[in-house]
Amino acid sequence: MNQVPEVFPKNPKWEGEGKSRIPFWAYTDSDIYKRELERLFYKNHWCYVGLEAEVPNPGDFKRTVIGERSVIMTRDLDGEINVIENVCAHRGMQFCRKRHGNAKEMVCPYHQWNYSLKGDLQGVPFLRGVKRDGQVQGGMPKEFKTKEHSLNKLKVATRGGVVFASFDHDIESFEDFLGPEILHYFDRLFNGRQLKILGYNRQRIPGNWKLMQENIKDPYHPGLLHTWFITYGLWRADNKSALRMDDQHRHAAMISTRGNAQTKNEVTTGITSFKESMEINDKRLLDIVHEDWWGEPTAVMMTIFPSVIFQQQVNSVSTRHIQPDGHGSFDFVWTHFGFEDDTPEMTQRRLIQANLFGPAGFVSADDGEVIEFSQSGFEQKPYHRALAELGGYDAENTEHMVTETLIRGMYEYWRKVMEI
Amino acid sequence: MDLQTFIALNKLYADYAATIDAEDWDGWSEYFVEDCEYKVQPRENFERGFPLATMWFISKGMLKDRAFGISETLFHDPYYQRHVVGAPRILSAENGEIHSEANYAVFRTKLNGESTVFNVGRYIDRIVQTDEGLKFKSRFCIYDSEMIANSLIYPV
Numbered sequence: 001m002n003q004v005p006e007v008f009p010k011n012p013k014w015e016g017e018g019k020s021r022i023p024f025w026a027y028t029d030s031d032i033y034k035r036e037l038e039r040l041f042y043k044n045h046w047c048y049v050g051l052e053a054e055v056p057n058p059g060d061f062k063r064t065v066i067g068e069r070s071v072i073m074t075r076d077l078d079g080e081i082n083v084i085e086n087v088c089a090h091r092g093m094q095f096c097r098k099r100h101g102n103a104k105e106m107v108c109p110y111h112q113w114n115y116s117l118k119g120d121l122q123g124v125p126f127l128r129g130v131k132r133d134g135q136v137q138g139g140m141p142k143e144f145k146t147k148e149h150s151l152n153k154l155k156v157a158t159r160g161g162v163v164f165a166s167f168d169h170d171i172e173s174f175e176d177f178l179g180p181e182i183l184h185y186f187d188r189l190f191n192g193r194q195l196k197i198l199g200y201n202r203q204r205i206p207g208n209w210k211l212m213q214e215n216i217k218d219p220y221h222p223g224l225l226h227t228w229f230i231t232y233g234l235w236r237a238d239n240k241s242a243l244r245m246d247d248q249h250r251h252a253a254m255i256s257t258r259g260n261a262q263t264k265n266e267v268t269t270g271i272t273s274f275k276e277s278m279e280i281n282d283k284r285l286l287d288i289v290h291e292d293w294w295g296e297p298t299a300v301m302m303t304i305f306p307s308v309i310f311q312q313q314v315n316s317v318s319t320r321h322i323q324p325d326g327h328g329s330f331d332f333v334w335t336h337f338g339f340e341d342d343t344p345e346m347t348q349r350r351l352i353q354a355n356l357f358g359p360a361g362f363v364s365a366d367d368g369e370v371i372e373f374s375q376s377g378f379e380q381k382p383y384h385r386a387l388a389e390l391g392g393y394d395a396e397n398t399e400h401m402v403t404e405t406l407i408r409g410m411y412e413y414w415r416k417v418m419e420i
Numbered sequence: 421m422d423l424q425t426f427i428a429l430n431k432l433y434a435d436y437a438a439t440i441d442a443e444d445w446d447g448w449s450e451y452f453v454e455d456c457e458y459k460v461q462p463r464e465n466f467e468r469g470f471p472l473a474t475m476w477f478i479s480k481g482m483l484k485d486r487a488f489g490i491s492e493t494l495f496h497d498p499y500y501q502r503h504v505v506g507a508p509r510i511l512s513a514e515n516g517e518i519h520s521e522a523n524y525a526v527f528r529t530k531l532n533g534e535s536t537v538f539n540v541g542r543y544i545d546r547i548v549q550t551d552e553g554l555k556f557k558s559r560f561c562i563y564d565s566e567m568i569a570n571s572l573i574y575p576v
Contacts, residue, residue: 037565050463088458099464110544172480185461197470198461198470198471198472199464199465199468199470199472199473200462200464200465200470200472200567201462201472201565201569202462202566202569203567203568203571204567204568204569204570205570206570211456225495227492227493227494228489228493267483273493275492278493279490279494280478280481280485281479281481281482281484281485282477282478282481282482283484284478284479284482285482285485331567337470347471350574351471351473351476352478354472354473354476355475355476355477355482358474358476358574359568359570359571359572360460360474360475360568360571361490362493362494364573365494365496365571365573366494366495366496366571368570368571369495369496369497369570370573372497372570373497
């Protein structure tokens with residue numbers, strides 16, 4: 001007659017075939033997290049590394065991560081982009097400590113093994129030993145071949161100035177990975193114009209990394225949690241909108257067109273975060289200018305599973321890199337950019353609108369907070385489950401935002417890959 | 421700089437910290453002239469010449485908008501803030517404008533939590549004399565703690 005469930009299930013099972021009731025242990029179990037790293041970040045997926053504009057000159061490098069593995073993006077002396085793993089072939093040292101820089105070669109300071117910017121081992125001190133009194137002392141065995149000891153080189157894909165990489169050299173092409181529909185929205189943003197880096201924001205969010213993907217696959221919350229969005233019509237349930245996925249339902253685009261600001265109607269009635277009388281003192285915070293490349297949508301939020309989110313919300317554009325660190329924490333790195341042909345006024349507009357986003361953003365500081373408290377809820381009762389049943393039980397593209405279909409799509413894919 | 425101005429400058433730094441620690445956000449905007457600039461920026465962006473800031477406000481009106489945002493629009497976990505600000509280091513005082521800097525540390529204390537070092541950095545200030553005393557023409561908070569512990573809601 002004991003109705004109290006076991007709080008920490010020993011052999012957790014996902015009950016039934018559905019994708020709409022996500023067990024809390026999917027966010028709290030460390031073994032599942034390791035399997036995610038293995039299957040989602042280290043195999044068969046293209047992961048975000050950075051923008052080519054971050055390494056504009058030969059010798060430029062940027063250190064970043066894929067999952068929890070440290071990698072270095074380099075532009076070699078031929079001008080090509082490489083991604084190499086930051087682990088010395090000798091004793092495994094994570095040798096590169098700078099976040100960015102320019103160098104002719106990569107040198108591990110421990111024993112000075114040095115590598116080209118492509119990751120090839122170039123030299124090993126005392127390779128042939130030391131000559132003393134006509135005798136050769138020590139050195140590597142004569143079978144040792146430097147060309148067999150390069151750094152781990154990742155497969156690299158670049159498109160529109162964005163760099164992705166994979167540890168898995170048998171992976172499908174980046175274009176096939178995205179699928180034609182998501183690729184269309186990718187190319188809309190990264191359409192070949194030269195990108196200009198505006199800067200970084202970094203935040204450490206004490207929540208499971210999947211919650212960030214879900215947050216940007218969730219059009220339910222922005223018109224409720226984010227007062228600015230609803231009040232100024234930037235994101236509202238009655239905006240013209242569409243939700244699109246690739247055919248495996250792992251990536252998505254939430255597409256929205258700004259509606260009539262501050263219009264009170266059935267969508268805003270009863271929503272406490274709608275502030276009819278809210279006025280901003282300095283209108284430059286919302287000085288929105290239409291750009292030709294947008295076409296109609298004023299906002300397209302793309303989730304490229306598992307590692308990155310591409311944001312266009314009016315004139316603010318950024319990449320948001322998800323860097324998981326254990327089951328209950330991830331780092332969220334924002335790279336805001338513009339385009340080389342932006343006027344100074346447009347650059348200022350993008351920078352001012354950046355006040356809406358990032359760790360202090362008017363509409364995204366609270367995303368980090370709700371993720372933290374979701375995680376706290378999961379940790380306290382891992383036997384329970386989250387509900388994603390707005391709009392039904394299936395995963396399909398829709399022409400509206402009153403649905404959690406993209407989250408269901410992601411978990412359909414997650415269950416398949418994770419075999420859960 | 422005369423002693424009177426030096427004392428006024430020290431008072432400005434102390435009062436500013438006390439005002440934001442008291443969560444008086446309207447009071448916070450009153451430390452600035454109308455045509456002002458306030459920036460909270462990671463040191464990385466500052467040193468590499470990237471213009472992006474975590475907060476960037478270019479008028480007193482924008483500071484008031486932030487004050488409204490803090491109290492009315494942003495959902496966040498409650499926390500206390502406590503500033504420890506070093507003595508101002510005066511770089512120049514010419515043509516009615518003082519350029520000064522000071523190191524700061526902000527401790528954050530959440531309910532039921534320990535006090536943690538939340539944000540550490542340097543104020544870079546331009547200060548002018550007005551009828552109501554010294555006010556900030558600009559205050560840049562350039563912070564070393566680039567990895568923000570989740571969200572940054574209050575001004576620094």
